[in-house]
Every structure is written in structure tokens, then in C-alpha cells.
Amino acid sequence: MFTRPAVYFIFGTANTGQKDPFQLLEEALKGGVSHFQLREKGLGALTGQALKEFALQCQILCHSYNVPFIVNDDVDLACDIGADGIHIGQEDTAASAVKARIGDKMILGVSVHSLEEAERAISDGADYLGMGPVYGTKSKSDAKDPSGVAKIILVKAGFPKTPVIAIGGITASNAGPVWKAGAEGIAVISAVTEAENVQEEVKRLTASYEGEYV
Numbered sequence: 001m002f003t004r005p006a007v008y009f010i011f012g013t014a015n016t017g018q019k020d021p022f023q024l025l026e027e028a029l030k031g032g033v034s035h036f037q038l039r040e041k042g043l044g045a046l047t048g049q050a051l052k053e054f055a056l057q058c059q060i061l062c063h064s065y066n067v068p069f070i071v072n073d074d075v076d077l078a079c080d081i082g083a084d085g086i087h088i089g090q091e092d093t094a095a096s097a098v099k100a101r102i103g104d105k106m107i108l109g110v111s112v113h114s115l116e117e118a119e120r121a122i123s124d125g126a127d128y129l130g131m132g133p134v135y136g137t138k139s140k141s142d143a144k145d146p147s148g149v150a151k152i153i154l155v156k157a158g159f160p161k162t163p164v165i166a167i168g169g170i171t172a173s174n175a176g177p178v179w180k181a182g183a184e185g186i187a188v189i190s191a192v193t194e195a196e197n198v199q200e201e202v203k204r205l206t207a208s209y210e211g212e213y214v
């Protein structure tokens, strides 16, 4: 489900700027992203039926490339459209409650920032852990201070079997330490949404695992 090196792409309409979101997503899929998460947040975010239709179109596109479609936060939306997964933060609905609702039908991802949060998330049923921000990010206004890879190393030592997806300011040129820390994957917004050549950038992100572009 999270074979190293996973390149987990995230966006919402707030991140895609002047670009057509479906075209951007398709380019990223052609480039070889392994997972996609719809994170629709902020001023002007789609809601209700418009959000549902947008999500469904993203999901259809992901499925045509055999890529899992994951919804951020919105458990109702994820269940409504039959998403492949749901990702929640520490401030969202409790992981145990989400797990009780989705059972084993969906992938459950939980953002954690410490060994204690990781332990709780795993016992609540998390299939993977999101950890960040590794570096400074401009894509999440309420992000915590960057913590580098130290916490990833700690969590991988404690829970080697649970996949960790690192996030926050990751690019093809700074991903090296993240892979060395033991992360199964890197999650990115701006590295892909702002790339001049999206397909090429996704390939560079994947290749960063082998150090080809680092």
C-alpha cells in the first residue's frame, strides 16, 4: 500500500492557482505519483455538491491510473463517494471514531508529531502516519515549526512496520535526508503544483530516493 518510494501528491483548489486542477492532477498521475489526497481548505474552498462533484472527478481520474484517492478531514465526503482513504490531523475527528466508522474499507492516515501520538494513532487503527513539517512550508498556514527528520527517525525506530509519509517543504533536492530517516514516502503540494513541468518534477521526486537528482 505504501511501497518505498511513495510520492504522495496533495492539493485543493486553493493550491492550483491559474492551472486547471484536472490537467494538473493528470500530469502528476502521468509522472507517477503513488497516492493523491484532496485537501480542500481555506477561503473560497468548494463545499456541498460542488465539492462532491469535484472530488468524484478527481477520484475517477486517480482510478484510471490505479492510484488511491484519499480525502483530507471530511469523513462524510469520503464515505459518501467511497474514497479509498481518509487522512485526519490531531485536531480533527478522533482516529478511533473514524476507524469505528470506516472499518477496514478505507485506508486511515493520521498526522502525528511525536512518539506518543504515533503510538495512539497506531492503536486507534492508523494504516500510515503523516509526519511534518520537515522543512518550512508556505502551503499550511497553521503548520508547526519545522522539525527536520529527527522525529521520523524516532517513530520509525519505535514502529518500524507502520509506513511514515513525511511532509512539509519537501522537494526533489532536499528529500534525501527524509529517505535516509526511513520514511516510506514524501507528501508534497507546492513542489508539484508550482512545477513548470509537472511530469518531470514527479519523476525527479521519485528519483530522489536513488539520489539521482540530489
Ligand code: 3NM
Binding pocket: 010, 111, 130, 131, 132, 133, 134, 136, 137, 138, 139, 140, 143, 144, 167, 168, 169, 170, 187, 188, 189, 190, 191
Ligand atoms: N501538512 P508543501 S505541512 C498539508 O506538517 C501539510 O502536517 C503539513 O505543502 C504538516 O509541500 C503541509 O507545499 C503542507 O510544503 C505541505
